[in-house]
Amino acid sequence: MNKLTIALPKGRLFKSVVPILQEAGIVNRDFDDDSRKLVLTDEDNNIDIILSKAVDVQTYVENGAADIGVAGKDVLLEAGAKVCEVLDLGLGYCRLVVALPVDKGITNLSQLAPTGRVATKYVNVAQRYFDQNGIQIEVVKLNGSIELAPIIGLSDMIVDITSTGTTLKENNLIEIAEIAESSARLIVNQVSYKTEYKRIRDIIEKIRAVISN
Numbered sequence: 277m278n279k280l281t282i283a284l285p286k287g288r289l290f291k292s293v294v295p296i297l298q299e300a301g302i303v304n305r306d307f308d309d310d311s312r313k314l315v316l317t318d319e320d321n322n323i324d325i326i327l328s329k330a331v332d333v334q335t336y337v338e339n340g341a342a343d344i345g346v347a348g349k350d351v352l353l354e355a356g357a358k359v360c361e362v363l364d365l366g367l368g369y370c371r372l373v374v375a376l377p378v379d380k381g382i383t384n385l386s387q388l389a390p391t392g393r394v395a396t397k398y399v400n401v402a403q404r405y406f407d408q409n410g411i412q413i414e415v416v417k418l419n420g421s422i423e424l425a426p427i428i429g430l431s432d433m434i435v436d437i438t439s440t441g442t443t444l445k446e447n448n449l450i451e452i453a454e455i456a457e458s459s460a461r462l463i464v465n466q467v468s469y470k471t472e473y474k475r476i477r478d479i480i481e482k483i484r485a486v487i488s489n
């Protein structure tokens with residue numbers, strides 16, 4: 277049996293995904309939260325778990341460095357990675373939205389000026405969305421705390437994910453449009469899906485059984 281490699285995001289999804297893999301019997305061992313190890317081997321199941329930044333999981337999977345991975349749909353939409361998206365894990369639900377300061381008095385896209393400056397991590401998603409809506413934008417790429425940009429005048433609006441809505445609210449921002457919904461997806465390398473089809477299907481079905489319980 278060949279060794280399979282599963283890439284997991286180190287961040288907020290990790291704690292929710294590991295118990296699913298354990299309950300599905302795909303991995304037996306425990307994973308120490310405090311460990312700095314980036315490759316965790318489960319000898320019994322012949323599986324390596326590699327831990328990467330959430331945005332990088334799809335890169336490992338697309339290039340075959342990992343056979344399977346877990347990535348947010350937001351990240352997949354942004355990267356456009358050539359991977360097989362095989363299962364919605366129903367975790368990490370959030371929405372990609374356009375938001376701007378409440379005090380601008382704008383409540384929907386049609387009230388926006390024909391040009392504007394947008395701060396975001398999701399530059400491709402944002403560009404595509406505004407192109408489709410005939411609004412010319414300049415994108416300012418940021419890597420976090422996106423909500424800060426319109427407050428301090430770096431941008432007119434933002435494209436970012438929202439979940440509870442707390443961050444938008446606490447920074448006096450209002451959502452004016454939803455671009456997409458997002459949740460964590462199981463992704464598979466296109467070649468591995470063919471060469472290890474039976475084993476990977478078995479893994480998918482075991483995970484499906486756990487999450488549909």
Ligand SMILES: Nc1ncnc2c1ncn2[C@@H]1O[C@H](COP(=O)(O)OP(=O)(O)OP(=O)(O)O)[C@@H](O)[C@H]1O
Pocket residue numbers: 285286287288289329330331347348349350351368369370437438439440458459460
């Ligand atoms: N507030 C949130 N609520 C629910 N899901 C979220 C939230 N923020 C992010 N997610 C989802 O979880 C995925 C991973 O997010 P996470 O914050 O762990 O990664 P990250 O933004 O790359 O963080 P870091 O840069 O700290 O590693 C995102 O791609 C998204 O799908």
Ligand SMILES: O=P(O)(O)OC[C@H]1O[C@H](OP(=O)(O)OP(=O)(O)O)[C@H](O)[C@@H]1O
Pocket residue numbers: 419420421422423436437438439440441442443444
């Ligand atoms: O609607 P909420 O429940 O408030 O969640 C939304 C926030 O969560 C994410 O930020 P994260 O915590 O990943 O920090 P970041 O700003 O550094 O990306 C996202 O970028 C929003 O800022």
